[in-house]
Amino acid sequence: MRCVVTGAAGFIGSHLCERLLADGHTVTGIDCFTDYYARSIKERNLAAFRAHPKFTFRELDLSAGVPAEAVAGAEHVFHLAAMAGLTRSFTDFDTYNRHNLTATHRLLEALKGSPALKRVVYASTSSVYGRYASGDEALPTRPSSPYGITKLAAEQLCRVYGDEFGVPCVVLRYFSVYGPRQRPEMGYHLFINAILQGKPIKLTGDGLQVRGNTYVADCVEATIRAAQATPGETFNLGGGELVTVLEVFKRLERIIGKPALIERHPPRPGDQLATGADVSKLARHLGWKPTTSLDEGLAKQVEWQKEIAR
Numbered sequence: 585m586r587c588v589v590t591g592a593a594g595f596i597g598s599h600l601c602e603r604l605l606a607d608g609h610t611v612t613g614i615d616c617f618t619d620y621y622a623r624s625i626k627e628r629n630l631a632a633f634r635a636h637p638k639f640t641f642r643e644l645d646l647s648a649g650v651p652a653e654a655v656a657g658a659e660h661v662f663h664l665a666a667m668a669g670l671t672r673s674f675t676d677f678d679t680y681n682r683h684n685l686t687a688t689h690r691l692l693e694a695l696k697g698s699p700a701l702k703r704v705v706y707a708s709t710s711s712v713y714g715r716y717a718s719g720d721e722a723l724p725t726r727p728s729s730p731y732g733i734t735k736l737a738a739e740q741l742c743r744v745y746g747d748e749f750g751v752p753c754v755v756l757r758y759f760s761v762y763g764p765r766q767r768p769e770m771g772y773h774l775f776i777n778a779i780l781q782g783k784p785i786k787l788t789g790d791g792l793q794v795r796g797n798t799y800v801a802d803c804v805e806a807t808i809r810a811a812q813a814t815p816g817e818t819f820n821l822g823g824g825e826l827v828t829v830l831e832v833f834k835r836l837e838r839i840i841g842k843p844a845l846i847e848r849h850p851p852r853p854g855d856q857l858a859t860g861a862d863v864s865k866l867a868r869h870l871g872w873k874p875t876t877s878l879d880e881g882l883a884k885q886v887e888w889q890k891e892i893a894r
C-alpha cells in the first residue's frame with residue numbers, strides 16, 4: 585500500500601508508521617510538531633523509523649493547506665493529526681478548531697477526486713460521546729468538551745466528503761490509548777512517573793471513574809484493518825478490560841513494586857466519568873479483538889518510561 589499517515593510524529597501515529605513499514609508498505613508521514621508537548625519527544629518517536637528507505641517525512645501544517653504533491657498517489661490515508669486532550673480545549677479553542685477541523689477540511693479537499701485513493705481512516709475519539717462513553721456506536725454523541733466537539737465536527741466533514749465527493753472515509757473512535765510513547769500529559773504516563781519517583785499522584789475526582797483503555801499495538805492493528813472497512817462506517821475501538829482508576833494504581837503498585845501516593849483534587853471540567861467501548865461491530869466487520877491484557881500493556885509502558893528516564 586502507498587500510505588500517508590498524518591500526526592506521524594505523535595504517540596499513535598509513530599507506532600502506526602513503524603508497523604506499516606514493517607509490513608512492507610510505503611509511508612509518507614506528515615506532522616507539524618504542535619507545541620502541545622515538546623518537539624524533542626516527537627523527534628524521538630520519529631527516530632525509530634525516520635531513516636527507513638520506504639519512509640518520507642514532510643513537516644507540514646495541514647491547516648495551512650495541503651499541497652497536492654504531499655498526498656499524490658496515496659492509496660490509504662490515516663488521519664491522526666490533531667490537538668488532543670480535553671482541558672486545554674476550553675481556553676485554547678481556536679487552536680483546537682484549526683488543528684482538528686480546519687486541518688481535516690484541507691486534507692479532504694486535497695484528497696477529493698484522487699483516482700488512487702482507496703480509504704481515508706479518520707482517528708476520532710470516545711470524547712464525541714461525552715461524560716458517559718460506555719456502549720456501542722449507537723450511543724448519543726454529546727461531547728462534554730470543545731475537543732470532543734471539534735473531533736465530532738471533523739467526523740461529519742468526513743461524512744460530507746464521502747456523500748458529496750465519494751471520498752471513502754472510515755471513522756474509528758479511539759478509547760484512551762496507552763503503551764510506550766504515550767503522551768506525557770496522559771494519565772498512565774503521569775501515574776507511572778509519580779510512582780517511579782516516589783511522588784504523589786494527582787487524582788482528579790474520586791478514582792471510581794471507569795476506563796476501558798486500549799493498548800497501542802491493538803489500536804494500530806485495528807487502524808490498519810479499518811483500511812478494508814466499508815466507506816461511511818464508524819467503529820468504536822477500545823481495549824476490553826474495564827477498570828477504575830484506583831484499580832489501575834493497584835496494578836501499577838504491583839508491577840513497579842512501589843506504593844502509589846495519592847493526592848486528591850476536584851474533578852476537571854469535561855472529564856469523562858465512564859468510558860468502555862463495545863467493540864462487537866469491529867469484531868464482526870473486521871475480525872479484530874484486543875490481544876494485550878492491561879497488566880501486560882502497563883508493564884511494557886513502565887519499562888519504556890524507565891528506559892527514557894535513564
Ligand SMILES: NC(=O)c1ccc[n+]([C@@H]2O[C@H](COP(=O)([O-])OP(=O)(O)OC[C@H]3O[C@@H](n4cnc5c(N)ncnc54)[C@H](O)[C@@H]3O)[C@@H](O)[C@H]2O)c1
Binds near residue numbers: 646664666710
Ligand atoms: N491517545 C489517545 O488515547 C487518543 C484517544 C482518542 C483519540 N485519539 C486521537 O488519536 C490521534 C492521535 O493521538 P495521539 O495521542 O497520538 O496524539 P499526539 O499529540 O501524540 O499526536 C498527534 C500529532 O499530530 C500532529 N499535528 C497536530 N495538528 C497538526 C496539523 N495541523 N498538521 C500536521 N500535524 C499536526 C502533532 O504535532 C502530533 O505529533 C488524534 O487524532 C487523537 O484525537 C487519541
